[in-house]
Amino acid sequence: MKLNPRVTELALYDIKGGPGVAADIGHINTKSVVTGYQPDADGLKNALTGAEIVLIPAGVPRKPGMTRDDLFNTNASIVRDLAKAVSDAAPDANVLVISNPVNSTVPICAEIFKSKGTYNPKRLFGVTTLDVVRASRFISQHKSTDPADENITVVGGHSGATIVPLLSQSGYSLEGKDLDDFVFRVQFGGDEVVKAKDGAGSATLSMAMAGARFAESLLKAAQGQKGVVEPTFVDSPLYKDQGIDFFASKVELGPNGVEKIHEVGKITPKEQELLDACLKDLKKNIDKGVEFVKSKP
Numbered sequence: 001m002k003l004n005p006r007v008t009e010l011a012l013y014d015i016k017g018g019p020g021v022a023a024d025i026g027h028i029n030t031k032s033v034v035t036g037y038q039p040d041a042d043g044l045k046n047a048l049t050g051a052e053i054v055l056i057p058a059g060v061p062r063k064p065g066m067t068r069d070d071l072f073n074t075n076a077s078i079v080r081d082l083a084k085a086v087s088d089a090a091p092d093a094n095v096l097v098i099s100n101p102v103n104s105t106v107p108i109c110a111e112i113f114k115s116k117g118t119y120n121p122k123r124l125f126g127v128t129t130l131d132v133v134r135a136s137r138f139i140s141q142h143k144s145t146d147p148a149d150e151n152i153t154v155v156g157g158h159s160g161a162t163i164v165p166l167l168s169q170s171g172y173s174l175e176g177k178d179l180d181d182f183v184f185r186v187q188f189g190g191d192e193v194v195k196a197k198d199g200a201g202s203a204t205l206s207m208a209m210a211g212a213r214f215a216e217s218l219l220k221a222a223q224g225q226k227g228v229v230e231p232t233f234v235d236s237p238l239y240k241d242q243g244i245d246f247f248a249s250k251v252e253l254g255p256n257g258v259e260k261i262h263e264v265g266k267i268t269p270k271e272q273e274l275l276d277a278c279l280k281d282l283k284k285n286i287d288k289g290v291e292f293v294k295s296k297p
């Protein structure tokens with residue numbers, strides 16, 4: 001975000017070390033002003049006040065053998081409390097949730113904002129960009145193409161079977177093991193990193209790129225650029241009739257956040273099978289987030 005010329009001020013908050021990271025990043029020679037905060041002296045409130053975009057990557061990452069849902073017990077309350085602070089200090093901001101499990105932490109934010117009367121469904125986003133980034137990289141490795149030219153739609157949510165790449169929409173027709181391997185790699189790309197880091201965490205560098213890409217898209221759209229489309233996990237009408245209030249599909253962004261939510265569109269029978277499995281898991285993940293706020297507001 002410090003490299004992004006559209007950013008005027010970057011306010012960094014962490015329970016520890018915010019000012020140190022800010023001093024470090026602040027030396028990068030772009031114009032934005034960087035400030036760092038920690039919990040003392042109203043740090044969180046001061047970091048949030050006036051923010052147009054709030055990126056939330058706070059919480060614990062996975063270790064080998066864990067699912068993202070295993071992070072729920074720790075991260076749910078962290079995200080809940082940050083959402084309360086956002087609601088108080090930056091109620092009109094676009095809120096971009098990175099903290100896992102995204103399928104549950106986004107509904108947690110929504111429930112908190114509803115309870116405080118500040119919910120704007122057009123301004124709450126689960127960041128699923130890394131799945132899209134991976135899908136374009138992995139297909140380019142398979143087909144020996146330039147990933148910059150690849151744009152694979154990924155819908156659903158952000159964990160295992162809820163991640164549904166729609167290769168057919170980009171004109172690809174992988175079959176059999178090739179298709180299964182590709183889908184598996186996109187669905188479990190995060191696990192590749194967790195395994196390779198061997199207990200030292202999960203994706204951070206590719207995540208930083210993906211989070212910054214999504215925020216850049218929002219900034220472009222806020223500044224009037226038309227046709228900015230990113231898949232993202234939002235309050236969506238697409239599967240509400242099945243009791244699923246949040247879903248990631250292609251979303252056109254605008255000055256008010258969500259401008260238009262695209263339908264999933266034409267998919268193959270195999271992709272439909274993946275989507276059916278996704279919706280089952282997604283409902284459970286979303287309900288878990290909603291229940292958490294009800295029981296531990």
Ligand code: NAD
Nearest residue numbers: 014015057058059060061078098099100127130203204207
């Ligand atoms: P990390 O441990 O490197 O960093 C997390 C930071 O959060 C730490 O510095 C910690 O001090 C801070 N923190 C903890 N509680 C906080 C609070 N209450 N307020 C503010 N800061 C707090 O972990 P990471 O690798 O950066 O991962 C962070 C989260 O992002 C994890 O939940 C991870 O699963 C998730 N993640 C999501 C995606 C995605 O695609 N959506 C990708 C990568 C990581």
Ligand code: LMR
Nearest residue numbers: 062100130190191202203
């Ligand atoms: C990812 O997709 O890399 C992140 O969600 C982190 C993880 O736990 O895999």
